[in-house]
Amino acid sequence: MIIELSNISKVYQMGGNRVEALKDLSFACNEGEFCAIMGPSGSGKSTLMHIIGCLTTLSSGVYFLEGRDVGKLSKDDLAYTRNRKIGFVFQTFNLLPRFSVLSNVELPLLYRGIQGKERREQAGQMLERVGLAFRKRHLPSQLSGGEQQRVSIARALVLNPKLILADEPTGNLDSVTGKEIMEIFCKLKEEGKTIILVTHNQENAQFADKILTLRDGRIE
Amino acid sequence: MASHRLRTSLSILGIIIGVASVILVGSVGMSGKNAIMKELEMFGLRSLYVFSSYKEDNPIKRKERKGDPITNGDILAIPANCPKVTSVAPICWDWGSWVRHRTRFAQVRLIATTPAISRIRNELPEIGRFLTEEDLKNNRRVCVVGRDIAKKLFPKEKDPIGKEILHIGRRLPKKTRYTIVGVLKVEDTPLSSKISGMPMEENKMFVPITIFQRALNTKGVDDIVAEAILQDQGEEAAEEIKGFLEKRYKGKFCYESETMQQHIDVTNQILGTVAWIGVIAAVVSLLVGGIGIMNVMVSSVAERTREIGIRKSLGARDKDILFQFLTEASVLSIIGGAIGILIGISATLAIETISKHPSLLSREFVALAIFVSCLVGILSGLYPAIRASRLDPIDALRYE
Numbered sequence: 001m002i003i004e005l006s007n008i009s010k011v012y013q014m015g016g017n018r019v020e021a022l023k024d025l026s027f028a029c030n031e032g033e034f035c036a037i038m039g040p041s042g043s044g045k046s047t048l049m050h051i052i053g054c055l056t057t058l059s060s061g062v063y064f065l066e067g068r069d070v071g072k073l074s075k076d077d078l079a080y081t082r083n084r085k086i087g088f089v090f091q092t093f094n095l096l097p098r099f100s101v102l103s104n105v106e107l108p109l110l111y112r113g114i115q116g117k118e119r120r121e122q123a124g125q126m127l128e129r130v131g132l133a134f135r136k137r138h139l140p141s142q143l144s145g146g147e148q149q150r151v152s153i154a155r156a157l158v159l160n161p162k163l164i165l166a167d168e169p170t171g172n173l174d175s176v177t178g179k180e181i182m183e184i185f186c187k188l189k190e191e192g193k194t195i196i197l198v199t200h201n202q203e204n205a206q207f208a209d210k211i212l213t214l215r216d217g218r219i220e
Numbered sequence: 221m222a223s224h225r226l227r228t229s230l231s232i233l234g235i236i237i238g239v240a241s242v243i244l245v246g247s248v249g250m251s252g253k254n255a256i257m258k259e260l261e262m263f264g265l266r267s268l269y270v271f272s273s274y275k276e277d278n279p280i281k282r283k284e285r286k287g288d289p290i291t292n293g294d295i296l297a298i299p300a301n302c303p304k305v306t307s308v309a310p311i312c313w314d315w316g317s318w319v320r321h322r323t324r325f326a327q328v329r330l331i332a333t334t335p336a337i338s339r340i341r342n343e344l345p346e347i348g349r350f351l352t353e354e355d356l357k358n359n360r361r362v363c364v365v366g367r368d369i370a371k372k373l374f375p376k377e378k379d380p381i382g383k384e385i386l387h388i389g390r391r392l393p394k395k396t397r398y399t400i401v402g403v404l405k406v407e408d409t410p411l412s413s414k415i416s417g418m419p420m421e422e423n424k425m426f427v428p429i430t431i432f433q434r435a436l437n438t439k440g441v442d443d444i445v446a447e448a449i450l451q452d453q454g455e456e457a458a459e460e461i462k463g464f465l466e467k468r469y470k471g472k473f474c475y476e477s478e479t480m481q482q483h484i485d486v487t488n489q490i491l492g493t494v495a496w497i498g499v500i501a502a503v504v505s506l507l508v509g510g511i512g513i514m515n516v517m518v519s520s521v522a523e524r525t526r527e528i529g530i531r532k533s534l535g536a537r538d539k540d541i542l543f544q545f546l547t548e549a550s551v552l553s554i555i556g557g558a559i560g561i562l563i564g565i566s567a568t569l570a571i572e573t574i575s576k577h578p579s580l581l582s583r584e585f586v587a588l589a590i591f592v593s594c595l596v597g598i599l600s601g602l603y604p605a606i607r608a609s610r611l612d613p614i615d616a617l618r619y620e
């Protein structure tokens with residue numbers, strides 16, 4: 001089990017408003033598995049992804065990642081985990097607008113402590129793999145949506161993490177480009193990566209080994 | 221984005237002004253002091269005046285106060301009786317008198333004295349020579365004149381040595397012919413005369429005191445110019461001379477003194493005050509610059525919250541974010557500091573050129589400015605940097 005969530009819940013407290021985004025949810029995922037998460041908007045999919053991606057904390061329950069209790073990790077250990085073990089792909093790409101494509105892909109390598117020249121080499125190789133080497137010097141805004149998402153995938157993969165988390169990666173793309181992106185994820189599965197993909201698209205979900213459907217913070 | 225750039229430029233400007241003024245004010249204030257000290261040195265830092273004065277409360281009646289308060293005999297006796305005095309020269313004045321050469325006139329301040337004054341007061345000839353003991357012994361009618369006088373009387377000649385001029389005195393009853401043997405060096409010292417409001421006098425004319433005393437048939441002396449053994453003993457040497465004279469005349473006359481030390485003290489006080497006002501102004505403007513940088517960094521953190529979230533999601537630790545924002549604040553203040561240093565140095569050099577006072581630039585103040593601008597940058601970046609580094613990654617990512 002690479003991921004093991006037991007009876008987790010997540011409560012957002014905003015002023016007087018209390019939103020229980022996830023309710024007593026349990027979920028597990030084996031290494032190498034491709035898992036799709038579906039469900040209507042507001043059902044808690046992104047919240048679940050953020051928890052798995054160590055970007056936010058649990059309100060209750062336990063989360064084991066590769067057998068380690070994430071709740072007991074220090075802030076620096078969490079940063080280390082995000083850096084080495086997880087590659088996160090966002091719906092909105094989340095590229096730094098003022099940095100070149102290459103610099104964006106270099107970021108995880110920077111926080112890994114890899115020096116300039118090697119960083120550029122590795123980031124360049126990764127961009128070649130997603131077919132964007134010729135866009136290295138461009139700014140993200142000069143790229144199409146599909147290209148931007150490929151850059152963000154390159155960034156997620158550049159440190160060769162075991163776990164790829166993708167939160168509606170095709171949500172902002174047209175169906176043709178969306179298919180191209182999905183092809184990349186299928187290839188990654190063949191390479192043995194563990195993939196968790198949030199999607200609204202039944203077609204995309206068919207590639208998955210298992211499908212998880214959320215409704216109101218619970219598994220349906 | 222544009223407003224951010226404007227804020228950034230303004231806060232850099234604050235640092236620039238602050239740093240430049242620290243250098244400028246510091247250099248001009250502190251080194252200006254040195255320049256003025258050097259100027260005072262030209263007059264002889266150890267030199268002092270003693271002269272007689274009338275006091276209302278002198279117990280001795282006016283009638284009994286006949287005779288000269290200072291005479292040639294006193295001058296001769298001073299070195300043996302005043303151990304803190306190295307040399308001494310008598311002076312007799314004829315202020316506001318005139319000299320003439322053919323049709324040209326010049327107003328002069330006639331100073332009848334001995335050669336010793338040359339060393340005490342740093343009165344050095346530019347061309348020719350100063351008065352000598354032989355001139356006095358032989359009652360030679362020779363004079364050493366200031367450059368202005370030489371220029372007025374002999375506008376075309378380079379070398380007026382050997383020329384005869386006619387002195388028309390006010391105290392001296394007779395017109396007397398003198399031969400010029402020397403022209404005084406002109407020191408370009410506008411700084412202290414500007415500060416003190418006193419114009420530099422270049423209309424001095426030195427003549428042997430023997431000529432003067434013979435013309436008036438007196439052994440009396442107006443002032444004593446003397447030199448103390450050590451620089452800070454001017455006051456004590458003056459007290460010795462006054463004490464000696466009062467004792468010698470059994471309190472019949474009163475004496476006053478003026479020392480370079482007094483001038484130095486006043487100068488130091490004025491310049492010190494000026495320098496402090498400037499330094500305070502400079503520090504205030506540095507602080508304003510610092511607050512500006514802090515403001516820029518705070519809004520930069522707000523504008524870049526998403527960036528912080530992205531970086532954290534990719535594995536940036538709190539200290540990585542902290543370091544990034546501290547670096548940015550430091551870069552801002554180093555840019556401002558560097559420009560400020562350049563401006564401060566060039567302004568100081570410009571003032572140096574205009575005022576003709578070399579080496580005004582103070583290395584200490586350049587170092588201080590560099591140090592303060594770095595400090596301001598780091599301190600002003602610290603608060604926003606800490607705030608940025610503590611953000612929760614997902615809160616930062618969701619920030620609109």
Ligand SMILES: Nc1ncnc2c1ncn2[C@@H]1O[C@H](COP(=O)(O)OP(=O)(O)O)[C@@H](O)[C@H]1O
Pocket residue numbers: 012013014019020021039040041042043044045046047048618
């Ligand atoms: N940071 C937050 N603060 C308050 N409420 C939130 C926050 N994030 C998500 N929510 C709420 O939690 C619920 C689940 O949101 P989310 O996980 O984004 O759902 P999904 O990704 O499935 O659309 C929603 O009702 C949403 O409004």
Ligand SMILES: [Mg+2]
Pocket residue numbers: 045046047
């Ligand atoms: Mg979502």
